[in-house]
Amino acid sequence: MFIGFDYGTSNCSVAMMKEGKPTLLPLEGNDVYIPSTLCAPTRESVSEHLFRHLNIKPSSEVGEQLLRKSIAFNREEDIELVPEDILFGQSALSLYLRDPRDVYYVKSPKSFLGASGLHEIQISFFEDLVCAMMANIKHQAEKSTQEAITDTVIGKPINFNGLGGDASNRQAESILIRAAKRAGFKNIMFEFEPVAAGLEYESTLTKDQTVLIVDIGGGTTDCSLIQMGPSYQGKTDRSNTLLAHSGQRVGGNDLDIYLAFKQLMPLFGMTGLTSSGIKLPLKQFWDPIAINNVEAQKDFYSRQNLAVLNQLRRDAKEPEKITRLIEVYNETLGYSIVRRAEEAKIALSDSPEYIANIALLSETLELTIERDQMVESIESPKSKMIELVNDAVKQGGIKPDAIFMTGGSARSPILCQAIEQQLPNVPIVKGNDFGSVTAGLARWGEVCFK
Incomplete structure (x- = not known):
């Protein structure tokens, strides 16, 4: 049996073909979308x-080295790992928000797969992260289908990392392939x-039409100009x-980050001065x-920092x-700060202003963000997205006959x-913001695995 697998930056989903139509499968309770998050007692867990607990062995000697170090670290910290210690999706996020200091939490590992300059041990660790998430998703999907899932079509962005080019894409795809095989996929x-x-x-x-597909996901924006219709x-x-492709690692997460940086981080001293008048x-x-x-992330949370x-x-005014x-x-x-920015971004799509609250140990910060302030804050990533369209x-x-927009930020x-x-008088068609890619991958699987 095969599935279409959207291993997304913000959410993951899978779909099977049923009576000629894609059907998304529940992955967390009744939800067909599971946030791309993982929470564990330690990074080494x-x-x-x-x-x-899953009898999944490392795929390389470096992976075996990482496993030995991980087991040794957990023994030194007196951590006895049980299967329930590793959480995924909304469960992982909820635990992290309750107690961020005492857990290891990662969101959107897909964002890191094409990063330049990764050491072999880092690549092996990301492979383990992806494998754990894929194994959980495969298990949940098989509970619905009551069938073993052996084959999959996995979606990929045009570029995983804008700086690394083809080398970054090869690195990311290799990680995904190894992780998927270890998770139990054959083809x-x-x-x-x-x-x-x-x-x-x-x-x-x-x-038949010439259609511009604009997929604005959590981590990437991808555009494809495609001839499509009954003839194809x-x-x-x-x-x-496929007439043209463009893509870059800029997506909904970047909108959240820029909004947090411009509007929320001044509460933590940004734009401030030293006592001698120098900018921080x-x-x-x-x-x-x-x-x-x-x-x-490594630089900020290092001991030296x-x-x-x-x-x-001591220097600040x-x-x-x-x-x-x-x-x-x-x-x-x-x-947590970026999460508050994401909530503000969503609310400001429909409202002129939003009150953001950030809970600290000793106080709760409150800030009103106006819609115009958000628009100004996200100008840089928004401009990059529009450049990809052009x-x-x-x-x-x-010129396309239609623009088909999908992805979470397409809303x-x-x-x-x-x-x-940029493209006046070209109709914009909205798809399922989260499910269009998954459904299309299932349709392509029917072509590939028939």
Whole structure:
């Protein structure tokens, strides 16, 4: 049996074909979407969990080395790992928000898979993270199907990392393949996520069109200009119909991060001055919320950085704000701050203002954010997304008949309006914001595995 598998930056989902139509399968309770999150007692618990409780062995000598180190660390810390210690999805997020200091929490590991400069041990660790998540999703899907799932089509962005190019894409795909095989999949295919979304849209067409697919996910924005319609359905080779591709690692998460940086981080001292009138370094306020940047997170939460933060507090004109920043360090609150920004972003799509609340140990910070302030805050990532739209159309050399928008951030009226301004008089069609890619991957699986 095969499934379409959208291993997303924000959410994951899978679909099977049933009576000629894609059907999404429940993965967490009755929910067909599971947040791309994992929570464990320690960072080292993930590798041990795979081996001890799922009988999933490392795929390489480096992986075996990581497993040995992980087991040794947990023994030293007197951690006896049980299967229930590893949580996924909303359960993982809920535990983290209740007690962020005493757990290891990771969101959106897909964002890191194409990162440049990763050491072999880091690559092996990300493979373990992805494998644990995939194994959980496969198990949950099989509970619904009551059948063993052996084959899958996995979606991939046009580019996993804008800086690394083809090397980053190869690295990310290799991690996904190894993780999927260890999770129990036998035959694995890939399809571009915007192309998959387009296949689902194509099933509704009664005549051929040139369609611009704009897939704005949590971690990437991908655009594909595709010829589609009844003449092309069911064909195994669609290479001649793909007129242009563009993609970059900029997505909904970046909108959240920029909104948090511009609007929330001043509460923690950003834009402040030292007592001698010098501006405080921006890096200390960017790194804690750059949740999709491995090095930034490592730098901020390093032991050495605590000394830097304490010196910053001594130098600052408003030391009480830097005290809040030190609490972010001590309580690992970066994810929580970005979460508040995400809530504000969603609310401001429909409301002129939003009151954001950030709970600290000694106080609750409250800030009113206006819609215009949000628009200004996200200008940089929004501009990059619009550049990708223009690039795909320019490459293809033809104006599309329609624009099909999908992905979680495709709901944003701000982004839709910006695209309308670039391509006036081209109708925008909305798909299932989270499910179009998954459904299209299942449809492509029917072609690949028939």
